[in-house]
Amino acid sequence: MTDIKLLKTTEKRYQVLETMNITSLEDVLNHYPYRYDIIEETYPNDEDDKIIIEATIISPTKIFFKGKMSRMSFMVEDHYLHQYQVTIFNRHFLRQYLKMSTTMTIIGRCQNDKITATDIKIKPLSELYGIHPIYSIKEGMTQKAFQQYVKKAFQHLKGQIISYVPEEYIIKHQLIHKESALYNIHFPETQNDIKQALRYLKYEEFLKFQLTMQFIKQQRNQETGIAKSFDTMKLQDFILALPYQLTKDQQTSIKEIIEDLKSSQMMYRFLQGDVGSGKTVVSSVALYANYLAGYQGALMAPTEILAAQHYATLCDFFKATDVKIALLTGSLSMKEKNQLYEEISHHEIDIVVGTHALFQKKVEYASLGFVITDEQHRFGVEQRKALKNKGKQVDFLIMSATPIPRTLAISMYGDMDVSTIKTMPVGRKPVITKYIKSSSMKPILKQLKDYLAIGGQCYVICPLVEDSEAIEAKSASQIAAAMQNYFKNQYQVGLLHGQMKDEEKEKIMQAFQKNEIQILVSTTVVEVGVDVKNANMMVIYNAERFGMSQLHQLRGRVGRGSQQAYCYLMSSSTSKEAIERLKYMEKSHDGFEISMYDLQMRGPGEVLGNKQSGLPTFLVADVLKDFPILSVAREDAMKIIDDYLHQGGYLHFMNQIKESLKENNQYVD
Numbered sequence: 001m002t003d004i005k006l007l008k009t010t011e012k013r014y015q016v017l018e019t020m021n022i023t024s025l026e027d028v029l030n031h032y033p034y035r036y037d038i039i040e041e042t043y044p045n046d047e048d049d050k051i052i053i054e055a056t057i058i059s060p061t062k063i064f065f066k067g068k069m070s071r072m073s074f075m076v077e078d079h080y081l082h083q084y085q086v087t088i089f090n091r092h093f094l095r096q097y098l099k100m101s102t103t104m105t106i107i108g109r110c111q112n113d114k115i116t117a118t119d120i121k122i123k124p125l126s127e128l129y130g131i132h133p134i135y136s137i138k139e140g141m142t143q144k145a146f147q148q149y150v151k152k153a154f155q156h157l158k159g160q161i162i163s164y165v166p167e168e169y170i171i172k173h174q175l176i177h178k179e180s181a182l183y184n185i186h187f188p189e190t191q192n193d194i195k196q197a198l199r200y201l202k203y204e205e206f207l208k209f210q211l212t213m214q215f216i217k218q219q220r221n222q223e224t225g226i227a228k229s230f231d232t233m234k235l236q237d238f239i240l241a242l243p244y245q246l247t248k249d250q251q252t253s254i255k256e257i258i259e260d261l262k263s264s265q266m267m268y269r270f271l272q273g274d275v276g277s278g279k280t281v282v283s284s285v286a287l288y289a290n291y292l293a294g295y296q297g298a299l300m301a302p303t304e305i306l307a308a309q310h311y312a313t314l315c316d317f318f319k320a321t322d323v324k325i326a327l328l329t330g331s332l333s334m335k336e337k338n339q340l341y342e343e344i345s346h347h348e349i350d351i352v353v354g355t356h357a358l359f360q361k362k363v364e365y366a367s368l369g370f371v372i373t374d375e376q377h378r379f380g381v382e383q384r385k386a387l388k389n390k391g392k393q394v395d396f397l398i399m400s401a402t403p404i405p406r407t408l409a410i411s412m413y414g415d416m417d418v419s420t421i422k423t424m425p426v427g428r429k430p431v432i433t434k435y436i437k438s439s440s441m442k443p444i445l446k447q448l449k450d451y452l453a454i455g456g457q458c459y460v461i462c463p464l465v466e467d468s469e470a471i472e473a474k475s476a477s478q479i480a481a482a483m484q485n486y487f488k489n490q491y492q493v494g495l496l497h498g499q500m501k502d503e504e505k506e507k508i509m510q511a512f513q514k515n516e517i518q519i520l521v522s523t524t525v526v527e528v529g530v531d532v533k534n535a536n537m538m539v540i541y542n543a544e545r546f547g548m549s550q551l552h553q554l555r556g557r558v559g560r561g562s563q564q565a566y567c568y569l570m571s572s573s574t575s576k577e578a579i580e581r582l583k584y585m586e587k588s589h590d591g592f593e594i595s596m597y598d599l600q601m602r603g604p605g606e607v608l609g610n611k612q613s614g615l616p617t618f619l620v621a622d623v624l625k626d627f628p629i630l631s632v633a634r635e636d637a638m639k640i641i642d643d644y645l646h647q648g649g650y651l652h653f654m655n656q657i658k659e660s661l662k663e664n665n666q667y668v669d
C-alpha cells in the first residue's frame with residue numbers, strides 16, 4: 001500500500017480521508033464515484049423537466065431575503081432567443097456576478113418557461129461540457145479536492161497498479177486493462193468509458209473473490225482430515241427410530257454430510273434450509289455418526305435459549321443411546337463449569353451443546369472431531385476459527401435458516417460445499433399471514449381471545465428499535481403490562497427481552513413451553529430457532545421495521561406442527577414500499593423467494609450478515625444484478641487454479657492472491 005502522505009495535503013484532510021476509510025493511495029483510486037453529472041445542452045421533454053442551457057441575462061436581478069434564506073430571480077435568453085424567468089434559492093453570493101449581458105450555464109428544472117435553478121455556473125456551457133464524477137464524501141472534504149487527490153494518486157501509481165486478471169482472460173472477455181478501467185471510472189469522457197470500466201472492475205472483483213475462495217478450498221482439500229469410520233447399521237437404526245420419516249432433502253443432506261465425515265478431506269459444509277424445514281434432526285444424525293466413529297462433537301448456538309432448546313431436543317433424540325450430552329453456557333456456576341471442563345477433557349462427554357462458551361480457552365476437548373454452528377451469521381470468522389482449532393482436523397458444518405438459491409449460494413460461499421433443504425415435513429400448513437393497518441392490538445383482539453379460549457398460545461413481538469436494547473425492553477415491558485392488565489387473571493403474560501439475565505430468559509421460555517404462560521411478549525430474542533408447538537399465533541408490532549427474512553424467521557416460530565397457525569403483521573406505516581413488502585409476506589411462504597426479494601431490496605450485507613461471516617462487500621459489483629459475471633468469474637477461477645496446481649501456471653498471479661490473503665487474514669485458515 002502506498003503512503004497517503006504523498007498527497008501532500010493538510011492534516012485535517014488526512015483525518016477526513018480516514019473517516020472515509022481511505023488510508024492509502026490505492027484506497028483513493030478504489031473510491032469510485034457513486035454517480036455522474038452529465039452536462040450537455042438539455043431541454044425539457046414530456047417525461048422530464050430537466051434543463052441545462054447556456055443563456056445571457058437580460059434583466060436586473062431581484063433579490064429577497066427571509067432571515068438567512070434568499071431568493072433571486074432574473075430573466076435570461078438562450079441562443080434560440082427564447083426567454084426564461086430564472087429563480088434560484090440561497091445563492092445570494094452569486095449576485096455580484098449576475099450582471100446584465102453575462103453569459104452563464106443554468107442547471108435546473110423548467111416548467112412553462114420558468115426555471116428553478118439548482119446550480120448556476122458563470123461559465124459558457126462549452127467549458128463545462130462532459131461527464132462529472134460525484135463522490136460520496138464526508139464533511140470537511142469537497143468534490144474538487146477529492147478529484148485532485150485522485151489525479152495525484154494516479155500520477156504516483158501509474159505503471160504500478162496491480163491487476164488480478166491474467167492477460168489471457170482480458171483478451172478472452174475483451175476487457176480493457178486495469179489502469180484504463182480505473183482512469184475511466186474517475187475521468188470518463190463518454191458513457192461508454194464508464195461501461196467499459198465497470199465491465200472490467202466488476203469482473204476483477206468477482207474473479208479475485210472466487211480465486212481466493214477456490215484457493216482456500218484447494219488448500220483445505222490438501223490437508224488431510226480424519227476419515228471417520230463407523231457402523232452404518234447402527235446409524236440406520238438411529239434414523240429408523242426417529243419419531244418421523246425424514247423428508248427427501250433431509251435424507252440427501254444427511255448423505256452428503258456422512259460422505260464428508262467418511263472422507264479423508266475435512267468437511268466444510270453449509271447446510272441451508274427454510275425455517276422449520278428440520279435442520280436440527282439432520283445435525284443430530286451427523287453428530288451421532290461422529291460419535292459412532294469415536295469422536296466428540298460440539299453444537300454451537302447463537303443464544304442461550306436456543307442452546308438450551310437444542311440440548312433438550314438432542315437429549316430426546318439420543319435417549320435410547322449411550323451418548324452423553326452436556327449443555328455449556330455462560331450462566332453455569334464456576335463449579336459446574338470446571339466440572340464440565342474436566343469431563344470434556346477426559347472424553348466423558350460425547351456431545352457438548354452451548355453458546356460462545358464452547359470455545360473459551362479453558363475448554364479442552366479430548367478428541368473433538370466435528371463442530372456444527374447454528375445461524376452462521378451470528379458468529380465472527382475469528383470465533384469459528386477458535387472453536388475449530390480446539391480439535392486437530394475438525395469437520396465443520398454451518399447451518400443457516402436464511403436460504404438462498406443453490407446457484408447463488410455456491411457462488412457466494414465459494415469455499416464451502418452447500419447442502420439445501422427445500423422440502424418441508426409433510427402436513428405443514430402455511431402460516432396464514434395478515435397485514436393489519438394498525439399500531440394497536442384492537443383490530444385483532446377478537447381473534448386473539450378466541451384462539452386463547454381454545455387453549456392456544458401466542459407470541460407478541462415488540463417493535464424493533466435500532467441500536468437500543470433499553471428502549472426495546474421498555475416498550476416490551478409496557479406492552480406486557482397492558483396485556484396482563486387486560487387479561488387479568490384469565491391468562492398469564494410473560495416478558496422476554498435482551499436486557500434480562502440468561503437464567504430469567506430461560507425460566508420464562510420454560511414456562512411458555514409448559515403452557516404456564518399463554519402470551520409471550522418478546523423482542524426479537526425469539527427470532528431464531530425457538531420451537532413451541534402449541535404456540536400458533538404471532539402478532540408483530542411495527543412490522544415494517546423488520547427485514548423480510550427476519551419476519552419470515554419470526555413467523556417460522558409458529559406453525560411448526562400440524563396445526564393451522566396465524567401471523568398478524570401490524571403496521572401503521574403509510575410508505576408504499578413498506579406496505580408492498582408486508583403484502584408480499586401475506587402471499588409468500590417460501591424462505592428462498594423471500595430472501596431473494598429481501599436481497600434485492602437490502603443487499604447481501606444486511607440479509608446474510610456479510611460483515612460478520614467474512615463474505616466480502618463488493619465495491620462495484622452486485623451479486624444479484626451481476627450474477628452472470630459472477631458465474632463466469634467462478635468458472636475462470638477454477639480453470640486458473642487448476643492450471644496453477646497441475647501445471648504450475650499463473651504462479652506470479654497466484655502469489656498476488658496469497659499476498660492479498662495475508663493482508664486480509666479473514667480467509668487464512
Ligand SMILES: Nc1ncnc2c1ncn2[C@@H]1O[C@H](COP(=O)(O)OP(=O)(O)OP(=O)(O)O)[C@@H](O)[C@H]1O
Pocket residue numbers: 244245246247250273274275276277278279280281401425426528529530531556560561
Ligand atoms: N421429517 C419430518 N417430519 C415431521 N416433522 C419434522 C421432520 N423434521 C423435522 N420435523 C419437526 O419440524 C420442526 C422444525 O424442525 P427444526 O427445529 O429442526 O427446524 P429448523 O430447520 O431447525 O428450523 P429453524 O430454522 O426454524 O430453527 C420440529 O418440531 C421438528 O420436530
